Amino acid sequence: MISAKQLGLAAAFLSLCGLSHAKSNITSDTHFYGQSEPVYPSPHGTGSGDWAQAYHKAAAMVSKMTLEEKNNLTYGVPTTENGCSGIIQPVPRLGFTGMCLQDAGNGVRTTDFVNSYPSGIHIGASWNKSLAHDRGWYMGGEFKKKGVQVALGPVVGPLGRTTTGGRNWEGPSNDPYLGGAIAAATVKGFQGQGVITSVKHFIANEQELYRNPSVNSKNQTVESLSSNVDDKTMHELYLWPFQDALKAGTGNIMCSYNRVNNSHGCQNSKTLNGLLKTELGFNGFVVTDWDAQHSGVASALAGLDMAMPDGLSFWGNNFTEAITNGSVPESRLDDMATRIIAAWYKMGQDDSSYPKPGIGMPYNISEPHKIVNALDRDAKPTLYDGAVEGHVLVKNTNNALPLQSPKLISVFGYDAKAPDQYMPNGQTFLDNPWELGYEPAVFQLDEAFSTSVINEPYDFQVAFNGTLSVGGGSGANTGPYLSAPLDALQQRAYEDNTVVMWDTGNTPGLNGLMEASDACLVFINAFATEGLDRAGTYDDYSDALVNKVAKTCTNTIVVIHNAGTRLVDKFVDNENVTAIVFAHLPGQDSGRALVSLLYGDENFSGKLPYTVAKNESDYKNYYHTGAVTPYGLFPQSDFDEGVLTDYRYFDAHDITPRYEFGFGLSYTTFSFSGLEVSSVKHGIEKYPCGAIEQGGAIDLWDTVATVTATVKNTGRKAGAEVAQIYIGIPGGPMKQLRGFEKVMIPAGRSTKVSFPLTRRDLSTWDVVAQKWLLQSGSYKLYVGSSSRDLPLTKTMKVVTGSSS
Template identity: 55%
Template sequence: MQLSILAAATCVVQLANFASAEPTAKEVAANLELFWSYNRSDPVYPSPKISGLGDWEFAYLKAVEIVSQLTNEEKVNLTVGYSSELTGCSGMIQSIPDLGFDGMCLQDAGNGVRGTDMVSSYASGIHVGASWNKQLAYDRALYMGAEFRRKGANVILGPVVGPLGRVATSGRNWEGFSSDPYLTGSLAYETVVGLQKNVVACVKHYIGNEQETNRSPPGSYGGTSATKYNASVSANIDDKTMHEAYLWPFQDSVHAGAGSIMGSYNRVNNSYACQNSKALNGLLKTELGFQGFVVSDWGGQHTGIASANAGLDMAMPSSSYWESGHLVEAVNNGSVSQDRLDDMATRVIAAWYKYARLDDPGNGMPSNVLEAHDLVDARDPASKNTIFQGAVEGHVLVKNVDNALPLKKPKLISLYGYDGIATDTEIQGASSGFGGFGGDVAAISNGTLYTGGGSGSNTPSYIDAPFNAFSQKAWEDGSFLSWDFASAEPNVNAESDVCIVFINAYATEGSDRPNLADKYSDNLVESVADQCANTMVVIHNAGIRLVDNWIDHENITAVIMAHLPGQDAGRSLVEVMYGKQSPSGRLPYTVAKKESDYGTLLDPTTPEGNVDLYYSQSNFTEGVYIDYKAFIKSNITPRYEFGFGLTYTTFEYTDLDLQTASANQSYLPPDCTIAEGGPVSLWDVLATAKVTVTNTGEVAAAEVAQLYVGIPNGPPKVLRGYGKQTIQPGQSAEYVFDLTRRDLSTWDTVTQNWVLQAGSYPVYVGKSVLDIQIGGALTFTN
């Protein structure tokens, strides 16, 4: 065994240096020692078969019936994507007309149908996270999934719950909901349920995909050819952290019935995610009881036999490893079992049959997805309010001096900044890279940022930019608009009643962000503020955006984190700034005062030393302490904490009532009866918290009440409940938070189980993680 390990490691070193000078024996030895000092992923075989858990039974039995009639060649066709110039699908699976299987169209993205006409641009994931609204998340998913179906897509490549947000500058954080696993998981649950009324949800990216830098080997699909790295970054995650952080939202997604999971590009504990038997066979298919199929990210498959046996069920967009008879040959010679191939095909058919089968099977794929097609309007007029309200509720007001907002029919309004107008150049849809001002940038200079870049971007029906919406409001109010969206140092009319500066913070797939604030935008803000006594700043930000370079300027009276609202960016902003609705968004991440406050979690991991010799190892040694947990642990005061957001009224919290379940069995470890999402008892409610919130101000507003729990031997505060209700002035509302066994347990690495510890559990309820209004404690005894 030692010889095989050494041989394998030496082979990797040789491959790593094929284009460089021959390494010395000392360098090879040092490289081997370094490599094997890092985590390795335990093998878990064989791959569990779909069993028809829960409400999968009927689809499972139908899939077994269909697959039993297929040849091995036909089964392989269900596992390998193919290209077609006739469709705009991101990936395709061949049809079997004789058996009523119409094939499958897998299509980007989790924020709206990408790259076609007559569809909608929904608020992006980060905007949904900032809304803290489960019902809106469900409604958005319901309408969005229906648009995919009307366009002929069977599988939506979303939602995103990985990256979770470990790295502050990660290029794809905007596609996900939050840097907190609980908030992300709860919104993912609603999204999966809503989407799967019409299509298969493909939850991504599984797992540890926390950076874009070096996410793939050079020259591979999604890789960066300019690098010399010899393998993709390895996310080295310990067992406890995996369960309590990164696996958590995937568990919620499986519990919701997710039909598909997408394997990520990166390695996990030095094994590629799409061939990691521990992650796929062990965690996902055994521990969580996942019944759907696992598909590779596009080009994320690196082996044939190893990936099949490790639990990969479908390779996209094609597979040189499985097609052309290779996988059939592996089955014939016993390298891959017949059961494994059958299970791969069965999982694909079962998910299709359960969630995405056409109303009239057997007639082939609809032509809606064809590039040359009759115009098919996939939108539902009933979705307009959800799209608009979703845009409204993701705006977070973080500064409002002396009630500068809401605006009250100002006479002279001056608008500035490159983000204020719509353009006909869709730079936001670019696959990678940064544009705009050149050099040290984090912004896009040619229009309102309504979505981020890459495969997660979406196609708008229109772009309602701030300038459009303010023009309409000026017409209604008789205001006079002055604007300059091009100048870096505009001349400001000193008589302006209000000056509004529009900037953005861009992020995209394929690149991590160069910074969390750019000099051009900061200078623009300061230039206007120096000349205008009532300056307001609106930031369309695809992730964390620092503001300390100008936030304390005496003339800056209001700041809004406007995130990525989708096509209704302008009118939703006006809705909030003019007080038609009080802002109700809350930050789904932490905004620091300076970049260094994020410590080692600011930037992606890159190799040290000779990049031809060393693997890129990202060691998650911080455990669960990311974002607000890290700030609290290190006693760092942020500029704006997780969960923070202002409204136009005030709220009072009273009457906290904490109750625990009376049955003694509540204190026992969870049983081993597995359902989708893991042991069924994990979802038992062990305690309930109730609190009364009263609107003590003068305007109606929605309050997001947040419940945090101190888990013994863990972080002093973890989010474990939230609710959002609109409360009229002088009225009260009761918020009820159910705490499940999983919410209150920790993962025990020895027993490999969730354990409810005996002891006291502090409970905090308030407006943010730091603005606690009322508290108490729960006690559990053996």
């Protein structure tokens, strides 16, 4: 039953085309800003669309459960039987096997015999939806073999609002369209294997500082940060990629640590009941981030369905009592249980062949345990291609790359070799980031430090002990091997009968080696981890190392394994720095992939999924924020830039970036021509009016126009280009990404790319009508190879019908 309050907020989604629609009493966005709108009651899942059969089965099972059995589905229990991050108890008499929930979005964590895949930021830099799907498919297969029912990923929040955010590397991009497209493909791949994806962190979770409540020196509780976001920005930016993942069918959403407009993310009725379950028709279940539950009755009524990892403090027996005394209606518990069981059915986890929960998840991989080999030989091409395609070449002076039959290569820098002690993040079952096998350049430990909240900035930027293939924290995992760059270069020297020499100490001084080398490769990195925001976007030590080598070596090539945006202006204009590669976080095939690119066996095709500035001051939200007021107990972060993040901000303020969003070089060249708008639907209603299924009103996804263009490979080497379309929507930012296609083109050949534009792609959020508004007017189209290299432009006219 939908309440009058929900009807007022979401009436637009319940109206019929051509009929008068009810409007809320909202007249401006300030109604939402800083104060979360209450939306009750929590709507029951409808089983809409392809969820119908799963809901029918789930309702039948739940109807046979006792109150205690239904209650037991809603919270995790501590266990030492396996290494799952969270466990839901089985109901053996009804055939429900229970659930293992396990990290994370880049591969199975804290276990062996699994692969270490390219991280989210790396696959985002590939701009390849097909590759994202295949990566999800093979990861999903590994989770399944390990007896995992819910994989805790992919990540689309944080969305990179804070340039130095510690978890930006876990997600694909700072842009909601690119991030959403990659996430949707990942969800489809994962869930094609029968594993439920937990898309996270919902919502506006943009920094690690103050992410959880803490206790200060006066024994006072300092609340988690409140992300204060207006309604328009919420829809057009932060909700966008989640909506894509919902449309793709995700069975789970993880709510976040932060507060949203001063209400905790996991008991926020506006975001959970209103946005997620009413407006977007979510049929699956909501789970907390670990220990993100802060109430019992309130969180249940606000739309939370499952508490992790241990829900005994707020729910457990307390929740049973809340049901029996009427504080929470049993219908709410029935809906929670139905949503959970429906997701289990929808993925086919009731099949007797699905592995037992957590069967391959040892509690501690350093102890004897049963080996469950989840490695799949068929995944090898995807692992390798994923590693290759996430590398972005941003500078290549005088064709320094590819290397032309070098006789002697010298290698410098701490990031070139394999880690000294552990596999990358091989100690992921340890809590502290400095125990993950990475030694920071400078680490100032404050007595207030805990693994869940950091109250002071820390200079934790460089992984000195070896090459960076994955970031730190719950998104990390350990592969069966690591191909480090230096190892792969030595193998190449063996094959070519050439010489590679190296000095990976912290103070290289072999000037003679530098002078004699055909090329000097300098490897540096930029580390990031959950629980800590980065101290900056460069470090003086690494920049000085590059310039020291370049002072002597006239062909210095810099490779940066960066877990987030990294500035290069301390060395980019050095005439002896001939090439720069953003190598991101490639996973276990790091070295093999890089060497194939450096020698030209493979062609660079990656593009930046973020903007690289010339100066830190060019970013609106460079560092984490949190005005702590009043009394120093309630940190606040006002998202007053609205939708103007990343390239939108640079465009709006006419700031020239060092390397723009979407930029990346190749060993060949491309041209664009023949921009055409092949079809535009005229007379379409201004507002969507279709039925609500998971992902929102179904007609939001209708194609309104189709744009085509021709891309030609004008060089002498086959290569892949990412054709990008940006739209100037009336009244919005100068331009916004609204489509991309990655196409492989032989030398001298051409191909046509097509961009279908949906109603949602061309709409803005109307805060009064509480609908996506498609305006009549002129829409500027831009097509090209990056957000600043858009040679094709055209104006498209849209004429809408009336919708009173």
